Amino acid sequence: MSSKLYENGSSQAVALADLIAAQVQVIVTAYSASGQTIPSLDSTTAGPFDEPANTPANISMAIQLIEAACAQLCATVASPGHSITKKTYNYVEPACMLVVVNAKIADLLLGKPEGEHVEVLAKQAELDTGKLGRVLRLLATNHCFIEVKPNVFANNRLSLKLVSSDPTSAMVGLLTDEGLKSSAYVNETLFDPKSGPSMLPEDAAFKRAHGSPIFELHKRPEEKYRADRFAEAMIGWATVTDGNDLSKVYPWDELPPGTTICDVGGNTGHATLPLIKAHPKLQIVLQDLPAVIEQAKEFWRRENPKAIDNQNIHFVPVDFFKDSLTHGCDYYYIRHVLHNWAEVECIMLLTNVRKAMTSSSTLLIHDMVLQPLVRNTTSVFDQAPEPLLPNYGVGRVLLYQQDINMMGFVNSKERTLEEFIDLGSQAGFDFVKIWDAGEANSLLEFRAL
Numbered sequence: 001m002s003s004k005l006y007e008n009g010s011s012q013a014v015a016l017a018d019l020i021a022a023q024v025q026v027i028v029t030a031y032s033a034s035g036q037t038i039p040s041l042d043s044t045t046a047g048p049f050d051e052p053a054n055t056p057a058n059i060s061m062a063i064q065l066i067e068a069a070c071a072q073l074c075a076t077v078a079s080p081g082h083s084i085t086k087k088t089y090n091y092v093e094p095a096c097m098l099v100v101v102n103a104k105i106a107d108l109l110l111g112k113p114e115g116e117h118v119e120v121l122a123k124q125a126e127l128d129t130g131k132l133g134r135v136l137r138l139l140a141t142n143h144c145f146i147e148v149k150p151n152v153f154a155n156n157r158l159s160l161k162l163v164s165s166d167p168t169s170a171m172v173g174l175l176t177d178e179g180l181k182s183s184a185y186v187n188e189t190l191f192d193p194k195s196g197p198s199m200l201p202e203d204a205a206f207k208r209a210h211g212s213p214i215f216e217l218h219k220r221p222e223e224k225y226r227a228d229r230f231a232e233a234m235i236g237w238a239t240v241t242d243g244n245d246l247s248k249v250y251p252w253d254e255l256p257p258g259t260t261i262c263d264v265g266g267n268t269g270h271a272t273l274p275l276i277k278a279h280p281k282l283q284i285v286l287q288d289l290p291a292v293i294e295q296a297k298e299f300w301r302r303e304n305p306k307a308i309d310n311q312n313i314h315f316v317p318v319d320f321f322k323d324s325l326t327h328g329c330d331y332y333y334i335r336h337v338l339h340n341w342a343e344v345e346c347i348m349l350l351t352n353v354r355k356a357m358t359s360s361s362t363l364l365i366h367d368m369v370l371q372p373l374v375r376n377t378t379s380v381f382d383q384a385p386e387p388l389l390p391n392y393g394v395g396r397v398l399l400y401q402q403d404i405n406m407m408g409f410v411n412s413k414e415r416t417l418e419e420f421i422d423l424g425s426q427a428g429f430d431f432v433k434i435w436d437a438g439e440a441n442s443l444l445e446f447r448a449l
């Protein structure tokens with residue numbers, strides 16, 4: 001609920017429009033400070049703030065406020081039935097994206113600013129001309145691709161992300177194929193008395209859509225392209241969403257040389273690699289399953305061989321549920337792991353971490369944290385200004401989309417701060433502090449009890 005100041009829709013609409021105007025000015029000013037203007041939607045040139053990792057916090061904030069305010073303003077002024085219909089129809093857009101990614105339309109349009117006739121594209125992609133044209137027109141209406149002349153389409157800033165060499169296109173493939181199909185089965189899955197309350201991957205909507213749980217499906221030789229696409233999609237997800245890189249989120253500078261950080265379930269260590277580059281006095285102990293650790297060694301040999309030579313990175317294969325983790329590190333860092341698991345497994349993992357710690361070790365959980373929708377004057381979260389929703393509404397909706405996606409894929413979840421604190425306390429940890437780590441990510445600091 002908004003306060004008295006915004007008690008009617010007219011005052012809200014005007015406040016939202018003012019907020020949009022003010023934040024657009026912030027962004028225009030930031031571009032002019034770097035001698036540029038915001039690239040037009042029709043262009044294919046890269047802008048200085050295209051990657052979240054290169055975007056200053058104040059610019060990301062202005063973008064989130066604009067996204068939230070635009071969506072809220074539209075919902076305020078539009079007819080409710082019309083708004084609901086458009087929201088409901090949203091599923092056709094991902095359906096069209098999958099067609100375009102499979103047909104590699106963005107690849108076919110590379111280096112052709114004048115565009116290509118849909119007849120030529122359809123022929124190359126072995127699709128029906130009329131239908132491909134309709135698919136592209138829907139996407140172009142939503143600002144992905146442009147129609148430069150009737151039936152002639154070209155790439156723009158958004159469609160370039162669909163080029164097959166960009167890992168974002170793998171993420172689009174994963175979400176519009178396996179994600180969209182799983183979503184279609186959420187209704188049955190939730191209403192079913194057995195699968196409804198279950199937190200097991202084998203009861204997830206994914207299973208109904210594909211016949212087996214995701215990681216079983218991905219193990220089959222004939223489905224190898226899905227496993228490969230999944231790995232690539234994780235890289236895509238990280239590049240498009242992770243705001244601040246870890247090296248900027250925590251005061252690492254203040255730590256003594258030789259401070260050890262155990263990256264638990266760290267995969268190839270792509271989160272701790274930039275940390276070591278920025279703070280070469282730190283030591284990383286990377287722990288993941290044996291096969292993953294072998295991939296990690298290759299990754300570091302390629303990306304930062306110096307860290308291997310200087311023994312700044314140690315590779316330790318482990319099953320984090322069964323084996324003892326490396327004992328006595330100063331930090332235990334767990335990023336995007338807990339959201340894969342139900343409470344039981346999370347507590348098992350955290351208890352295992354707790355056993356490896358000394359009294360001076362610190363636990364850092366790096367995850368998305370769901371934010372309250374009700375304004376709270378004592379909240380530890382930064383809250384959006386009124387009349388926006390305190391959780392930044394559509395500006396941070398990706399977090400809530402990801403939460404439902406986790407439900408559909410593997411029956412797991414994103415969590416609220418209270419849920420993280422509760423998991424921690426069940427495994428013997430006291431919550432210390434929350435650090436903002438970009439878009440919807442937070443670093444939660446815990447100490448062993």
Ligand SMILES: C[S@@+](CC[C@H](N)C(=O)[O-])C[C@H]1O[C@@H](n2cnc3c(N)ncnc32)[C@H](O)[C@@H]1O
Nearest residue numbers: 265266267288289292318319320321335336337
């Ligand atoms: C979603 S990934 C997160 C990876 C990385 N921390 C990141 O932020 O990108 C989860 C990781 O947990 C690892 N993992 C899953 N089960 C494991 C187990 N039993 N023991 C050790 N690692 C495991 C996976 O191999 C994978 O690298």
Ligand SMILES: *[C@@H]1O[C@H](CO)[C@@H](O)[C@H](O)[C@H]1NC(C)=O
Nearest residue numbers: 026027029030056057058059
């Ligand atoms: C945004 O922050 C940067 C530093 O990260 C600063 O140089 C710039 O002046 C700020 N821009 C605005 C509009 O506040």
Ligand SMILES: *[C@@H]1O[C@H](CO)[C@@H](O)[C@H](O)[C@H]1NC(C)=O
Nearest residue numbers: 185186187188189190191192
């Ligand atoms: C959705 O769930 C309801 C309740 O179980 C069920 O009656 C209905 O058939 C389901 N709809 C679809 C399309 O599966």
Ligand SMILES: *[C@@H]1O[C@H](CO)[C@@H](O)[C@H](O)[C@H]1NC(C)=O
Nearest residue numbers: 372374376377378379380381
């Ligand atoms: C407000 O936030 C504080 C701190 O996070 C929390 O303890 C409290 O329960 C919240 N109150 C409400 C009404 O949500």
